[in-house]
Amino acid sequence: MAEAIAPAELPTIFDASTCVRKGMCPVMALQGQEKTAMQSHSIYFEQHGTGPEKVVFIMGLNTSSFGWIYQVKHFAQTHSVLVMDNRGVGNSDTPKGPYTTSALSEDILTLLEYVGWNNGRELHIVGISLGGMIAQELALRIPERILSLTLVVTKAGSAGLVSNLTPWKGISSLVWLTFTTDDSKKMDIVLPMLYPEEWLDAKSTLPNAKGRTNREVVREGLAYRIKNTRKQTLAGSIAQTAAARSHHVTSDRLHKLGQSIPKIWIVTGDVDHLVKPVNSEFLHQHMPQAEYQVWKGVGHGIIGQEPEKFNKNLERVIREGREIGSKAPWV
Template sequence: MADKSQRPDVAQILAHPSYPDTIWRLTPTQTEYLPVAKGRGGPFKIHYEVHGQGPIKLVWLMGLGSRKTAWQRQTLKFGHEEGDKYSSLIFDNRGMGLSDKPIMRYSTSDMAKDVLEILDHLGWTAERELHVAGVSMGGMIAQELALMVPERICSLSLISTAAQIENTTSFVENLRTRINMFLPKSLDKSVSDAAHMLFSDAWLDLPDDTQVPDASTPNVELPPSGKYGKFETNYQRFAAQELTKRLDPEGFPKKGFMMQAIAAGWHYKSAKQLEQLGDKVGRERIMVLHGTRDNMISVPHGRKLIEMIKPGVGVIKDGYGHVFMLEDAKWHNEMVESLVQKTEKLNEGKK
């Protein structure tokens, strides 16, 4: 394993020839600022994109302090390489990215209602039509959405998430972790701390093996060089993506982060509610994934979620951190796609 102190600093990442192309230019099929939450503290606008025009509807729910571009590996596969089979919805939650950042109390249930308004606007309203995947806070929003419209859920993937945030470490360690999220710090420290919270060190120091778009990818704009480049390590690619976010104070405001953090911190679903979720959605339609090296939402949360929901697929993946969609995008995508295919067949069997 490489010495962490030898990882490149912010200045080196920004000077890397691949940095300007960190966020891929994937052309959406549909995009819009949609006013939502009228009568719920709004209206305010949520920015969304649909990639692909296929009949299978995928809904990707992002986590705390992240923007919709964090799904770009999934958007590339499901919205472009297989865009004739899938339609993928990505969007910035209230408080982040291109969406509005209203000053108000955020909750995961209200954020789920934001999603529901987008889905209704798109006409994605059929029974058993939605394949919903949520990571971290996005998984909390997914729980709320599934309880609101269980009959519209075809599959539900809950990734690195929890029924509620509990202290599974010592009081001092838990307090230190929570305070560290909000303390002012240098950009270098912010990026390295985020990397530690989200990923295993072993993965961070491996060579960057990201599958990038190329000239054969449908509906992608190539950079001026004519090709998307690679970084030397996974740490460099993550740091570059993190910097594109943190160097955009309009898209990554502190107030938005704190209001989302309050929503995630106060999220709560009882064992009874999760039992009802399993009953109404169908346990064979639900998947829970969690990593043993998750430093953001510790693995006991994932085990507890599996115990309460009893999903058709429950996997605790050894050695992995918080963000499967980056740390092992191929495995993550295969797991989601397998559930999608299985539940689509369940639909066919009921026709």
């Protein structure tokens, strides 16, 4: 296994005391593909914790791995955690687009080989939004290595035209974000896109709330992330958006996936302005053995709106995945 490049200048918001390694995974070089100035790329990753269960967190559209701040802090204490910036965002390179969820999943598969997470059925894959789409493609490639699959506010892309359309509030927000350069104005657009207004205005119970509203707490956290994240290029944003738009996993492939993974958890909020909740219902219809939850009053930013609830449920899913996977026919 090659040694990771860990340049000190790459910023992070995660706890350095739990970090096992970080750096750049030379995806194209490891895949043995012809490299050109526009196509060759590496992806940034961090590995935290040394626990027995290996958890892979895959982030969504135009967002760096820093979006998993609550999850990395929690799970690094007892698990081994791997996060990465998908190509086109954060500290990862931005090769020529458009991208596909299939290609993005190949990046992560290469990363798993690079860090040595390739020892049989040992992985717990967690994907949110675009990350959930990538997770589907990844799981279809290596089902025999996965104990649990968590699909958060995501879609298969095959539920029909109306279901696949992004709600108007979401699409208009994404357009404004594409052409807005002022960070303060960006936050004014992002917050109501990800969270219900009623929740944003309520007194917060999030960590370090100190009597403030959820809007104030989340805005502070987002500002900190923006400050420590490399600016995404317009090309990267467009290329990632193309991957989300073109994602398509057929009903037959979903059925195959559902039968291949010991434990699957599908979760969504009922106030999602980016991915309609009906898409999660569609996933469950074609993977009926999966656990399916709809959280009331919760938006697309579910992992930040309900971090404690999400983390506790994911702990259970990981445990159940291990228990089910230890029995026939999964052994």
